[in-house]
């Protein structure tokens with residue numbers, strides 16, 4: 001089940017894939033579709049004990065849907081935009097795996113990230 005968070009900080013815990021579920025287009029609620037698809041794929045790949053999917057109302061990048069962030073305690077954070085809710089699920093999960101495996105979440109080799117290499121808006125280092 002996708003956690004829902006609105007206007008409050010995400011609880012410290014498992015690393016999180018934060019998905020804006022209010023990102024939408026003429027095709028509808030694309031962010032919500034991405035969040036649900038990610039949750040299913042993370043469960044299918046048995047990653048649910050390593051990372052969680054968190055739904056938020058907005059990541060303040062509304063002009064570049066769908067927006068998604070990776071964040072976790074002691075790890076670099078990443079922000080991605082222009083994600084496709086169905087076509088990018090595999091690349092998001094591959095990116096999540098690379099992020100979880102990387103020292104302090106700092107992905108050195110992004111070759112596994114597929115199209116997400118071109119959707120990265122920000123990488124925030126661990127401090």
Ligand code: FES
Nearest residue numbers: 020023059061062
């Ligand atoms: S509606 Fe998705 S970032 Fe604002």
